[in-house]
Amino acid sequence: MSQIRLKIAIQKSGRLYEDSVQLLKECGIQLRNVKDRLRTEADNFPLEVFFLRDDDIPQYVEDGVADIGIVGENVLQEKNKKAFVVEALGFGKCRLSLAIPRAEEYEGVQSLQGKKIATSYPFILQEFLKEHNVTADIHEISGSVEIAPGIGLADMVADLVSSGSTLFMNGLKEVETILESQAVMISNIALSSEQELILQKLLFRIRAVKKAQKNKYILLNAPNDQLTQIIGLLPGMKSPTVLPLAIEGWSSVHSVLSEDTFWDIIEQLKEAGAEGILVVPIEKMIV
Structure with missing residues (x-):
C-alpha cells in the first residue's frame, strides 16, 4: 500500500514563495527539484507540494485537492473559503490600507460615504464598509491599483502596503488600516486521522524553527x-x-x-x- 502523504499548496511565484520553501527546508524537509515545477515530493517526510497561484490556494484547500496551504491572510479573507488557520508563520507581513491623494485631508471612515474606491480586495473592503455603515462605489482592479486616483478612476484606493514607497511614488498617503496580514498555514476542515498526525509533526517542526528565530x-x-x-x-x-x-x-x-x-x-x-x-x-x- 502506498504511503499516505500530506498535500500542501504554496505560492508558485511571488512574495511568499521563497519564504515558504525556506521554511520547509529549515524544518529538515528535503524537496526534490522545485525549479519550474508545479508538483514535487519530499524525500524524507510524507509531504507532497503543489505550486499554485496564491489566489487559488484557499479554493484548493477547501476542495481537499490540497490538505493544507500557505497563503497570506489577505488572500484567505478575500476568497472567503472554508479553510481554517492552523498556524501564523510570521513572514510576508503587510497590511491592507486605505490611501488618498497626499494633498487631501482624511476625516475618518464616515468620510468614505459615496466615494469611489479602487481595490483588488472588494470582499474585504465591502465587509469593512458594512461594519462602519458606509456605502461607497467599489471598483475592482486586478493590478496597479495605486494609479487609479491619478487617472480619475477612483477617489482613493484600498491596497496592500509594506513600506509605503509605492503609494508615495504615486502621490498617495496611507490613512486607515483595514487588515493586518501575514503568511498563515491553512487546513482543510476534514483531514483524516493519518493526515492530522502528519500535520502535527510538521507543526512541531515549524514551531521549533519559529521559536529559534525569536x-x-x-x-x-x-x-x-x-x-x-x-x-x-x-x-x-x-x-x-x-x-x-x-x-x-x-x-x-x-x-x-x-x-x-x-x-x-x-x-x-x-x-x-x-x-x-x-x-x-x-x-x-x-x-
Missing part, C-alpha cells in the same frame, strides 16, 4: 561575586547554566534571550560585570 543563545564570563545579579538578568528556558572557569573566581554562564529584550539585557549584563559575551543564532528550539 531567540539567541548567549555565553558570557561572569565574576562569581556578581553571579546572583547576572543570573537574575538571564531567565533562560528554565534557568541559566553556570560552569566554573579554569580561572578562579569566574564562571561561564549560558542562557537563551528573547530577540525582543536582547539589547536591553546585554547592556545590563555589561554593567553588572559580564565579559566575553558571545551571541550565537539558534537553528532549532524545542521546549
Whole structure:
C-alpha cells in the first residue's frame, strides 16, 4: 500500500514563495527539484507540494485537492473559503490600507460615504464598509491599483502596503488600516486521522524553527561575586547554566534571550560585570 502523504499548496511565484520553501527546508524537509515545477515530493517526510497561484490556494484547500496551504491572510479573507488557520508563520507581513491623494485631508471612515474606491480586495473592503455603515462605489482592479486616483478612476484606493514607497511614488498617503496580514498555514476542515498526525509533526517542526528565530543563545564570563545579579538578568528556558572557569573566581554562564529584550539585557549584563559575551543564532528550539 502506498504511503499516505500530506498535500500542501504554496505560492508558485511571488512574495511568499521563497519564504515558504525556506521554511520547509529549515524544518529538515528535503524537496526534490522545485525549479519550474508545479508538483514535487519530499524525500524524507510524507509531504507532497503543489505550486499554485496564491489566489487559488484557499479554493484548493477547501476542495481537499490540497490538505493544507500557505497563503497570506489577505488572500484567505478575500476568497472567503472554508479553510481554517492552523498556524501564523510570521513572514510576508503587510497590511491592507486605505490611501488618498497626499494633498487631501482624511476625516475618518464616515468620510468614505459615496466615494469611489479602487481595490483588488472588494470582499474585504465591502465587509469593512458594512461594519462602519458606509456605502461607497467599489471598483475592482486586478493590478496597479495605486494609479487609479491619478487617472480619475477612483477617489482613493484600498491596497496592500509594506513600506509605503509605492503609494508615495504615486502621490498617495496611507490613512486607515483595514487588515493586518501575514503568511498563515491553512487546513482543510476534514483531514483524516493519518493526515492530522502528519500535520502535527510538521507543526512541531515549524514551531521549533519559529521559536529559534525569536531567540539567541548567549555565553558570557561572569565574576562569581556578581553571579546572583547576572543570573537574575538571564531567565533562560528554565534557568541559566553556570560552569566554573579554569580561572578562579569566574564562571561561564549560558542562557537563551528573547530577540525582543536582547539589547536591553546585554547592556545590563555589561554593567553588572559580564565579559566575553558571545551571541550565537539558534537553528532549532524545542521546549
